[in-house]
Amino acid sequence: MNDGDLPVLRMESVRKTFGGSVVLRDVGIEVPPHTVTALIGASGSGKSTLLRCANLLEDIDDGAIWLDGEEITDPRVDQDAVRRRIGVVFQAYNLFPHMTVLENITLAPRRVHGVPRAEAEQRAVELLERLGLGGRAGEYPDRLSGGQQQRVAIARALAVRPRLLLLDEITAALDPELVGEVLNVVRDLKGDGMTMMLATHEMGFAREVADQVCFLDSGVVLERGTAEQVFGDPQHDRTRRFLRRIVEAGRL
Amino acid sequence: MSVVKDGFGRDDAGDERNEHGFPGGSPYVPSARRLERERYRRVRARRATAVAALSTLVTGVVVYLLVVSAPGWPRTRETFFNGQYAREAFPKVVEGLWLNLRLLLVCGAAVLVLGMLIAVARTLRGPVFFPLRVLAAAYTDFFRGLPLIINLMIVVLGVPALRLQGVTVDPVLLGGTALTLTYSAYVAEVFRAGIESVHPSQRAAARSLGLSNRQALRFVVLPQAVRRQVPPLLNDLVSLQKDTGLVSIGGAVDAVRAADIIVGRSLNYTPYIVAGLVFVALTIPMTRFTDWVTARMDRRRAQGGTT
Numbered sequence: 060m061n062d063g064d065l066p067v068l069r070m071e072s073v074r075k076t077f078g079g080s081v082v083l084r085d086v087g088i089e090v091p092p093h094t095v096t097a098l099i100g101a102s103g104s105g106k107s108t109l110l111r112c113a114n115l116l117e118d119i120d121d122g123a124i125w126l127d128g129e130e131i132t133d134p135r136v137d138q139d140a141v142r143r144r145i146g147v148v149f150q151a152y153n154l155f156p157h158m159t160v161l162e163n164i165t166l167a168p169r170r171v172h173g174v175p176r177a178e179a180e181q182r183a184v185e186l187l188e189r190l191g192l193g194g195r196a197g198e199y200p201d202r203l204s205g206g207q208q209q210r211v212a213i214a215r216a217l218a219v220r221p222r223l224l225l226l227d228e229i230t231a232a233l234d235p236e237l238v239g240e241v242l243n244v245v246r247d248l249k250g251d252g253m254t255m256m257l258a259t260h261e262m263g264f265a266r267e268v269a270d271q272v273c274f275l276d277s278g279v280v281l282e283r284g285t286a287e288q289v290f291g292d293p294q295h296d297r298t299r300r301f302l303r304r305i306v307e308a309g310r311l
Numbered sequence: 312m313s314v315v316k317d318g319f320g321r322d323d324a325g326d327e328r329n330e331h332g333f334p335g336g337s338p339y340v341p342s343a344r345r346l347e348r349e350r351y352r353r354v355r356a357r358r359a360t361a362v363a364a365l366s367t368l369v370t371g372v373v374v375y376l377l378v379v380s381a382p383g384w385p386r387t388r389e390t391f392f393n394g395q396y397a398r399e400a401f402p403k404v405v406e407g408l409w410l411n412l413r414l415l416l417v418c419g420a421a422v423l424v425l426g427m428l429i430a431v432a433r434t435l436r437g438p439v440f441f442p443l444r445v446l447a448a449a450y451t452d453f454f455r456g457l458p459l460i461i462n463l464m465i466v467v468l469g470v471p472a473l474r475l476q477g478v479t480v481d482p483v484l485l486g487g488t489a490l491t492l493t494y495s496a497y498v499a500e501v502f503r504a505g506i507e508s509v510h511p512s513q514r515a516a517a518r519s520l521g522l523s524n525r526q527a528l529r530f531v532v533l534p535q536a537v538r539r540q541v542p543p544l545l546n547d548l549v550s551l552q553k554d555t556g557l558v559s560i561g562g563a564v565d566a567v568r569a570a571d572i573i574v575g576r577s578l579n580y581t582p583y584i585v586a587g588l589v590f591v592a593l594t595i596p597m598t599r600f601t602d603w604v605t606a607r608m609d610r611r612r613a614q615g616g617t618t
Contacts, residue, residue: 074339081339084339105360121342121345122344122345123344132348133348134348134351134352134355135351153588156510201511201512208555289339301590
């Protein structure tokens, strides 16, 4: 995982509280370029919050986050400029129901990045083809299956050629038979060298694609390592217990 | 394997520390970074307040100078902003306002109920309700299109002319009826738009739980619709409040008519200004109150976040 490059994303001592509850206590993470980092941990361990913090959708209480060496948690920074470089795919797709698939995908390229319509649409169609959604460009999101909607959401995030892709439990709302089609897309993206950080419950998938696995527990990264290390030889009692529960649930 | 003892930050959470590391466990001390960030934000907030104050002041001064330097200002001040007439008009206007307020309360309540009934009638499914749907649609079409003033004249002047037994000739009651008829049509459309703006998946989820169409509407769709319709509804209520003044065409003395009487006598327009300001003063607390209510609802529901 360490190829010496500047990490795309770096978090240091990140703390985030909601009211009285401390969700992230002291989190440090580095995501090197062209690698995949998987966040695992029990529900409520702060995986989603961590991703939301990385996209500045949440203000952090303390600590700092860097994107390509620039501190993005500095209050002087232009948050929109930061978000332009990060793609996010949400658990519930969050597609815009009043726009067609094509409009969903071309919205940001055209309105934010000023790409001419024809060019944006051509790129969108290419993305759709690649994601196995050729011919769906004119449909409205509500008429697609969950797996198709999630692939559209991925296409929407990719359309602006982000530096980093954040994937938040993107298969959690999908049928098992539809999970595969979405994970295949992620696998392909890894093949292209896309830098990604993903929160997931799909341990088998995390094991397969992740260069780095981080186990979050009570607000800290309790254990970090390659997939073999974390899944094969966990050092911490809590990690072992968590993985045992997963195995018992038949998810690994 | 790097059990995170290696590097940056203080995330070397060992098991020992973590066992009692739950919220409330290890004391948290804000870092210098956080303090600096908060200091910066405070400075920014102070600067924003200062800029707002300054720009308000400048705008105020410019507007004042513009008005005062107008060639007709002394004459205008005498006819529109005369302190003596204002003092004379104020008690009368407030007295008249009591009529406006009563009309607003009664008509407002009636309009909300009637408007909701019409809106629901328009969204009912099923062939049995066809006539009801048509009637509701015809009602809104007609009363939204009919100018209020004509509606008022027909009801306030026309109904007494029929000399029906047992039907009131009180201009206030008749005027209130006319207002209710027109505004129910407006409000019904506001409600209908709200009902239709609730995503169909919500109705599907409600029906899937076994709720009937009516229950789905009552417990799931309407609460969401009404929440979204609060600002436009308030618009209509404020508008209604002002239009209550129109019942004076039947001879009732409300705030506007009270001002009118003094103007007619003195040929000084100050009472109109007084009446206008009283109406404005009445709507502001109402607007703030609904803003507060909707903001509170949002806070309790929202996911949070910075966007």
